[in-house]
Amino acid sequence: MNILLIEDDREAADYLKRGLVECGHQVTHADNGDDGLQMALQKTYDVLLIDRILPRRDGLSIIGMLRADGNLTPALILSALGEVDDRVKGLKAGGDDYLVKPFAFSELLARLEALVRRSQPRNSLGQYQVADLVLDLNTHLVTRSGKRIRLRPREFHLLEFFMRHKDQVITRTMLLEQIWGYRFDPQTNVIDVHISRLRIKIDKDFSKPLLHTVRGTGYKLSETP
């Protein structure tokens, strides 16, 4: 990914840059809002990583200016806990995702990839397919190796989300946000329990597991672990 990082905290910027570069991404860094906006206007990036509060120009204002200019590069806003503004404001301003500091680096990486990677396309029949697992959005039928799998509505949504984001790491908070629509810290393994039930249904009777646990981060639906 080609990432533009706009962050005034030098230490945080160094750490983010190093992490992202080591994961194979290109990072351009601006340490204030004005420079950041200029850079975002001059070159095309895959994703913008913008701190909420910046010298010279506020993070939300940068996104607002870009969107007004017709620039739709996905943007992830970083904000410190304790700032009264909540993510609703950030998303209203045109941000695509929002992360509160301090965050796990793996969480950031997963969210950036989700913003950049295009969703898996459906096949001509309106189905998602990963290996021999097929989910049909029209008939709401799920099969693996032709065998019917019965899912509850929520499990169906979970699986649909995983299939749409095939090969991408999905974190627990992303799932709670996307599948349940809530943004809070459940502090427990409620999400994992849902995943393990889904996994039993789609993987248990088959030789090749598809739903993988990514240690310390989340889950991934993929043909290869």
Place this chain on the structure above:
Amino acid sequence: MSLRYTLLYALLLALLYAVLYLSSLRYIDAQLEERLASEIDALVDVYNVSGLDELRMTIENLKSEGMEQGRFYLLAEKDGLPVAGNLTKWPHEANVLIDSQDIQNIWLDDDIMIGDFYINDAYLPAAARKLPDDSRLLVAYGIEQDNLLRELSENLKESFGAAILFMLLLSFTLGKAILRRVETINQTASEIMSGDLSRRIPLSKRHDEFDHLAQRLNEMLDRIEGVLRSMRDVTDNIAHDLKSPITRIRNRMEVLLLQEQRTEEEYREALAQTIKDADFIIKTFNAVLQTAQADAGTMYAEFSLVDLSRLVREVGELFAPSAEDAGLDFRTEHQESVFIKGNCDLLGQAICNLLDNAIKFTPRNGQVSLELVTTSSGADIIIADTGPGIPTHEYERVRQRFVRLDTSGQTTGNGLGLSLVDAIVRQHGASLLFDDNNPGLRAIIRFAEFVSNPANKATSPA
């Protein structure tokens, strides 16, 4: 202090007296002028009715009386030659009075006064007329005005003195009493500042403003003492809670460095453990901050209409598998279309924390339920379990930060869950209640105000 006020009062009083004196002066002047005008008019009438001789006689009569009262009369011929009266000469200024028909002060020299007066030459109010035969008439009033004024100022002086004396006495005694009571407050404040936070201002039995003030101050001190105590508890607890993961990190790293050669797997494992410990530290801090924000009411500015029915249904559905795995009989029941003003994520967090506790503490084969019911007292979200419950006397304490009832270390948690729930609930203007579930605990989040259908505004208790 009280002397300064007395001086201020005296100044004000003096000002008042000055105003009084001046206005009396004007009144006296006006009275004199009126009398003067009517007397001279009466004399002119005497001339008109009875002629010059009669007027002369009248003036001769008035003269003797006038001498005592300090009144001056003069009837003079056209060229100013005196005919009758107690002035020896027609004052030049009096001609102006004839023209103006007005009453004005004119200069009367004592040389021209007949008789022994104790006033000397002075400006005196006077009026003058020209009679039809061109002779002139002058009337001036002297000592009378002076006498009246002297009397007035004497009176004022006496009463002024009395008033000042009275006030000095009053402010002295009153000030003493007030000072004594302020001094008590002052002294208590000093004692508190020198470290004894438990001191309180003694109350008198008078139930006056000072007692009200003292009582308020005492209440404030109670509040501050309470806050300080809980702050100290929180600090102690944070220190205790963070000490173990930090110590763990330190020891793990040290052990790791003891041996020169370790496998990559070992390094990886140690680092992963360290991240886990750091995450716990961050989580603890976040929870503390979040609670503090909720307490201060600064967490999330945006409140909107929240569908409680949907929230309860969804959180119930979220937790159902976990409850089932824990071997519990879990059910969710809710009334439809119950709405409140609030923040969905915060309320979700609150219900989640309560449900998490219920599931964690209830032994296998127990029951846990999540309900939303509306009663006459509002909309209740009830989380009930058949676990060990909370003793009644602990209902208040468990809301505090870092309070953990299970000290055996068998359960995990940082003791912040309930304090966060309490803060969120208070931020929503709702109340968190606990009740015995016989056995177990019933935790109730009660919203006094709710909307049963957001389309119409019909609110709360039926």
